[in-house]
Amino acid sequence: MCGLAGILQSQARLQAPELAALAGAMGDALAHRGPDDRGVWSDAAAGVALAHRRLSILDLSPLGHQPMASGDGRYWLAYNGEIYNFAPLRAELETLGHAFGGHSDTEVLLAAIVQWGLEPALARCNGMFAIALWDRHEQRLSLARDRVGKKPLYYGWAGDTLVFGSELKALWRHPAFDNGIDRDALALLLRLDYIPAPYCIHERAFKLMPGRVLHLDAAMVAAGAGAHRPEQAQVAYWDARERMAACLAARFTGSEAEATDALDRQLRQAVALRMVADVPVGVFLSGGTDSALVASMMQAQSSTPVRSFSIGFQDSGHDEAPLAKAVAGHLGCDHTELYVSGADALAVVPQLPAMFDEPFADASQVPTALVARLARGGVTVALSGDGGDELFFGYTRYQRALRNWRALRHVPAPLRHWLGRRSAARGEDSRAGGLAALLAEAGADGIGDVYRNRISRWRDPAAAVRGAREPATFYSLPDPLQGRGEPADAMMLADFTTYLADDLLCKVDRTSMAASLEARAPLLDWNVAEFAWSLPQDLKLRGGTTKYLPKQVLRRYLPDAMVFRGKRGFGAPVTQWLRGDLHGWAGDLLDPRRLRQDGVFEEAAVSTVWQRFRQGERKWHTHLWNVLMFQAWQAHWQAQRARAGAP
Structure with a gap:
């Protein structure tokens, strides 16, 4: 994994040494993301510079150095991520006349862009990435992000200069970046525990949305130097809502056995792609369904014991480390566990602001940081089980929201809205649960309103932030699927586009990168996601069993006693x-x-x-x-x- 940063001036005003030095300083702020190599490229006449910090995973030689130029000299690329299907892409490109000097996926990505153009090339890529691409012919900068949002990309204005980077700390290095606090975005933090894209804690700064490409030239940078996002300059090469709708319209119609075989095959392929590296690879193992699935698939395709890692908590009634150890033992993994005390966990808390450099309040960030540090002691890449809950109806809050929505639909709308207004007047007291929480949902116009109340922390966060007006998000929509699919699908879509990308994946990215560890999530392979969206609901929830189909697959690798157990989560006291x-x-x-x-x-x-x-x-x-x-x-x-x- 790597870190990238860069600059595009509205008017070229810096000499080459100053421009390169400034971009280099921005990149150096991300040294933890890429401790193995450092690179800077600049074009002073165009007012553009790219910086890169490299964590060497594929092609450890200097041939993988970035920023990298395309073979025809048209493009310069700084890239953070992995293209897992780079080998078949490379083979196809070789038949089209492209030659390669090394065996990095960066070189393959550049050749794909030369051959097909940026958006078509990205549509062919199976991976996680954030990209900054300079087109010397068009004098245009393109910023792009992977389909799901596994890799971060911030951009914003420092005076009238566009600055961008993998983390905010890179933007902070520009002397003109003095952007204040966006209080509207802060209201979102109070509601959700994180700030979802495209919003950012700073004014005049944003996060690029997943599946998007942003095209900018110097004139657009000058015009966009105000507070507004350049929406007209963005192109969606993959849209989760549209893809889910298409999958729902073409539902899987096979038998349960056929579905189990298909999911097993999809997951094996996704895991195998993510095991390719020129450095040691391991797995985060909590003992839950998703991480156990990933570990099982890895060990089934490895000739040597897979390195697995888990954290245990001393004096905790919710410790899953014994189960993780049992799963690892059954599979034959080379397992490492570390039991930490409360003092060990608390020692991480002061490091969180520098680790995330945007306020982030999912308290499971603490144990995640600890397990990332543990894994980095033995491997450079670790696979995780992220995504299973959002794809296969894994959260109990989904069931509660459906139960409440079914009950509320029998109440006349005028009465529901009156009850909702009465509850809203009570402010934060509705957080107490029970009848108060149900009444808070009474004014709902759709499952989205009910679910938003389920996942909210502060119920009226703007009232707690001076001068704030809470922006709209996917969770603001009464029906996130806009009439397509079932209420269960709508909730999973809202979480997939928002909670998954901006909480779970952000948490894993920042904590793993702080340890110079690359984390990969095979359950979020876009082929797996689209297959999951095509499945009927009874293959996700049956008889009170959540993630029904993944558990049927897991039964092929583990005994039932290890498969069917209550979900505990990965939290903090x-x-x-x-x-x-x-x-x-x-x-x-x-x-x-x-x-x-x-x-x-x-x-x-x-x-x-x-x-x-x-x-x-x-x-x-x-x-x-x-x-x-x-x-x-x-x-x-x-x-x-x-x-x-x-x-």
């Missing part, structure tokens, strides 16, 4: 932390005088929640954790600005 070792830290960040001085949060809203939590009321830890993650991030950002000499 935030309540215990905030009542214990982190109490003083939280108190400092939530001090009313500090809140008043910062002028970002409504002091009364935050202080009331903190007080109720300290009095022993349940569930307020989720409200507090995202506020605390912002406060800690803000202190980190201010320190970075001071270090850079910003006013």
